[in-house]
Amino acid sequence: MNKTRLIIIGGIVLISFVASLLLGWLMTPAPIAPQVVQQAPPPEPLAVSAGLAGSEAKLTPREKQLEELIRELQATISEYQLKHRKLESEQLRLQMAQQHLEKQLRDLENLRIEILAPLAALKDEQIKLDQTRLRIKQEERANLRRAAAIYEKMDAQAGSRILAEMATGSQMDDAVRILYYMSEKSAARIFAEIPDNELASRLTLRLKQIREEG
Numbered sequence: 477m478n479k480t481r482l483i484i485i486g487g488i489v490l491i492s493f494v495a496s497l498l499l500g501w502l503m504t505p506a507p508i509a510p511q512v513v514q515q516a517p518p519p520e521p522l523a524v525s526a527g528l529a530g531s532e533a534k535l536t537p538r539e540k541q542l543e544e545l546i547r548e549l550q551a552t553i554s555e556y557q558l559k560h561r562k563l564e565s566e567q568l569r570l571q572m573a574q575q576h577l578e579k580q581l582r583d584l585e586n587l588r589i590e591i592l593a594p595l596a597a598l599k600d601e602q603i604k605l606d607q608t609r610l611r612i613k614q615e616e617r618a619n620l621r622r623a624a625a626i627y628e629k630m631d632a633q634a635g636s637r638i639l640a641e642m643a644t645g646s647q648m649d650d651a652v653r654i655l656y657y658m659s660e661k662s663a664a665r666i667f668a669e670i671p672d673n674e675l676a677s678r679l680t681l682r683l684k685q686i687r688e689e690g
Contacts, residue, residue, distance in 0.1 A: 491549065610649055610686045612656070617688070624657035627666070636669035643675055652682040 535543065612620065627635045642651040655663050670676045 491553070608685055610652060610682060612653060612686060612688050614689060616653070617657075620653050620657045623654050624662075627654060628658055628662040632662075632665035633669045636666045639666060640670050640672065640675060643679055644672075648678075648682065652679060652686065655679065656683060656686050 627639070630638075639651045639654065642648070655666065658666070667676055667679070670679075
């Protein structure tokens, strides 16, 4: 836009300057040429004399200067018009490139919005999964292993009854932690003695959610 304005202003200034020169030359009176008395040529036939007079007509120096200035002015105007068309073409190209870039930005934003919702849902599911995990801290492991060893030495029926009572009460997670550190054989005997199948299923599901920390 600044280049176009500069070219337009330059063209106006140049045209004004040339017009002022033309006006000055037109207003200045032409110098009076000295009169030279010449001998009249011998008379010729009228038709031939008129034809020669038209073909031999010449421009005065002032008219030649005026014609040259007009040609220069026309050339300047043509150059200005060419530059103006080039600038308009460049501006159109830049405008199309900007529109294409803006479209790409809108497409990227729409894609980001489309991806954002599934990512947020996945993050929520991950949070819920972490909240349901049964964590065992490092400092708890030694005590849990000792408790598991005690239950392994007990009668399977007695051990399953105690763990079932813990699970049906407020110590579900403690019972699951003990079962986690028992050997597979001992844990299987405990599960075999649990009469409540639903309770056994909940204990099994909770065992899968254990995660050791540290």
